[in-house]
Amino acid sequence: MAGSLALLRRLYLTIYNWTVFVGWFQVLYFALKTLKESGHQQVYDAIERPLQLAQTAAILEILHGLVGLVRSPVTATLPQISSRLFVTWGILWSFPETRAHILVSSLVISWSITEIIRYSFFGVKEAFGSAPSWLLWLRYSTFLLLYPTGITSEVGLTYIALPYMKESEKYCIRMPNKWNFSFDYSYFAILILGFYVPGSPHMYGYMLGQRKKALSKSKRE
Amino acid sequence: MKVSVVSRSGREVVKAGIEISDSATVADLQEAIYKRTKKYYPSRQRLTLPLQPGSKERPVVLNSKKSIKDYSDGNSDTLTVVFKDLGPQVYYSTLFFWEYLGPLIVYPIFYYFPVYKYFGYKGERVVYPVQTYALYYWCFHYFKRIMETFFVHRFSHATSPLSNVFRNCGYYWSFGAYIAYNVNHPLYTPVSDLQMKIGFGLGLACQVANFYCHILLRNLRSPSGNEGYQIPRGFLFDLVTCANYTTEIYQWLGFNIATQTVAGYVFLVVAALIMTNWALAKHRRLKKLFDGKEGRPKYPRRWVILPPFL
Numbered sequence: 001m002a003g004s005l006a007l008l009r010r011l012y013l014t015i016y017n018w019t020v021f022v023g024w025f026q027v028l029y030f031a032l033k034t035l036k037e038s039g040h041q042q043v044y045d046a047i048e049r050p051l052q053l054a055q056t057a058a059i060l061e062i063l064h065g066l067v068g069l070v071r072s073p074v075t076a077t078l079p080q081i082s083s084r085l086f087v088t089w090g091i092l093w094s095f096p097e098t099r100a101h102i103l104v105s106s107l108v109i110s111w112s113i114t115e116i117i118r119y120s121f122f123g124v125k126e127a128f129g130s131a132p133s134w135l136l137w138l139r140y141s142t143f144l145l146l147y148p149t150g151i152t153s154e155v156g157l158t159y160i161a162l163p164y165m166k167e168s169e170k171y172c173i174r175m176p177n178k179w180n181f182s183f184d185y186s187y188f189a190i191l192i193l194g195f196y197v198p199g200s201p202h203m204y205g206y207m208l209g210q211r212k213k214a215l216s217k218s219k220r221e
Numbered sequence: 222m223k224v225s226v227v228s229r230s231g232r233e234v235v236k237a238g239i240e241i242s243d244s245a246t247v248a249d250l251q252e253a254i255y256k257r258t259k260k261y262y263p264s265r266q267r268l269t270l271p272l273q274p275g276s277k278e279r280p281v282v283l284n285s286k287k288s289i290k291d292y293s294d295g296n297s298d299t300l301t302v303v304f305k306d307l308g309p310q311v312y313y314s315t316l317f318f319w320e321y322l323g324p325l326i327v328y329p330i331f332y333y334f335p336v337y338k339y340f341g342y343k344g345e346r347v348v349y350p351v352q353t354y355a356l357y358y359w360c361f362h363y364f365k366r367i368m369e370t371f372f373v374h375r376f377s378h379a380t381s382p383l384s385n386v387f388r389n390c391g392y393y394w395s396f397g398a399y400i401a402y403n404v405n406h407p408l409y410t411p412v413s414d415l416q417m418k419i420g421f422g423l424g425l426a427c428q429v430a431n432f433y434c435h436i437l438l439r440n441l442r443s444p445s446g447n448e449g450y451q452i453p454r455g456f457l458f459d460l461v462t463c464a465n466y467t468t469e470i471y472q473w474l475g476f477n478i479a480t481q482t483v484a485g486y487v488f489l490v491v492a493a494l495i496m497t498n499w500a501l502a503k504h505r506r507l508k509k510l511f512d513g514k515e516g517r518p519k520y521p522r523r524w525v526i527l528p529p530f531l
Contacts, residue, residue: 175406175409175410176408177410178410179481179483180403180404180409180410180480180481180482180483180484181403181483181484182403
């Protein structure tokens with residue numbers, strides 16, 4: 001009984017990882033194609049649907065961690081997924097004025113390369129039990145460049161959206177009201193930008209540690 | 222006796238170990254380690270007995286008041302202790318003072334000073350009675366906490382890691398500012414007079430009850446802190462293990478009923494979750510200690526923190 005449950009888990013995770021892989025592959029493909037053919041202003045429209053699907057599917061990963069299907073700690077995945085969803089839905093989808101910016105291109109290219117490597121890595125591991133060493137190397141090395149480019153893009157796009165947030169008052173709740181509650185989306189966005197200050201070195205440092213562990217372990221094997 | 226002091230990775234923390242009298246206490250040993258290492262004052266040291274490799278048990282922590290003879294197993298000319306640096310420490314009273322001082326100072330700033338001008342709200346503020354009473358209630362609460370810190374509480378540990386100062390102050394000061402901002406807001410909407418009275422009435426009653434709980438807890442510990450845990454008894458403790466947390470939670474509920482802000486209720490929920498965590502650990506510890514065997518009393522059936530839920 002336990003054996004077939006483990007098999008089911010492996011099957012589910014294999015399908016999950018490869019499906020999301022296809023989504024991110026589309027993002028990268030259409031992004032690069034549009035950049036070449038039309039220019040950076042059109043990139044968002046070309047990748048909107050696959051980006052939203054692939055990125056939002058990542059919510060499942062929090063669930064996977066919570067129910068113990070995977071070993072990743074929720075504390076590491078939650079901040080990462082939250083910032084991705086914030087930028088995907090809270091900035092790009094909510095404020096179309098940001099979509100023509102060139103940072104959109106750097107954003108989706110950074111994200112999609114990272115995710116293509118990550119999902120294929122886990123997809124291969126779940127399907128075949130282990131991943132080739134070159135894929136392991138990619139997974140624990142590309143972040144060195146792609147984290148800074150991705151984070152810069154996320155912060156930059158959030159910053160660009162601020163005046164549009166203020167002007168449109170979108171998602172804002174004003175006082176007076178019965179519950180004496182107010183919410184200002186642009187202050188909220190600034191607060192989130194504040195979290196990037198300790199958060200980015202923390203995540204980068206965490207990955208450096210993971211890199212050291214993973215690459216030295218494979219050397220010894 | 223020669224005591225060998227090693228780190229958890231096996232490295233010698235004190236070269237060639239420490240020569241110390243057989244009748245010395247663990248506190249003496251800690252002093253000696255401090256003298257040799259110069260950096261690790263006693264409250265920073267956590268000394269444990271070495272565990273068998275692969276053992277899943279929790280290591281035995283050396284109690285500073287005991288004698289080192291109690292930890293050596295008969296071949297009494299050597300002892301190995303495992304050392305862990307707990308990091309820079311502050312007194313608990315220092316930690317509590319700073320975390321409570323923030324709310325005590327920050328809240329009145331929103332009440333008395335024209336802060337809202339800088340948020341874009343021009344013109345005069347109308348101040349409702351409930352906002353004034355809320356100010357008095359809030360400040361009394363944190364003043365009470367500071368007084369209890371210095372005159373009532375007997376702490377199980379003298380110190381806490383320095384990093385907790387930043388974490389705890391962040392928590393208290395941020396929530397203090399958040400709630401103060403909303404309650405003193407120029408566009409604040411007060412609740413009915415009756416609701417305000419019920420809220421503050423409940424809150425004050427619970428603050429008094431909470432104070433009495435703290436007195437009872439204080440009397441469970443002797444001034445030297447030698448005797449370890451006792452079963453709390455009397456007043457609400459006969460019903461609830463952590464009646465002090467219960468009264469604290471209901472006290473904040475009273476404040477929120479009177480002031481009705483989302484900020485206040487968020488604070489209530491977070492605080493209740495934190496206290497529930499502590500209460501579960503305490504309840505579990507007491508039940509384990511007072512298991513009714515070997516002449517020990519058995520811990521009575523009680524609510525943990527919030528009847529009728531938990």
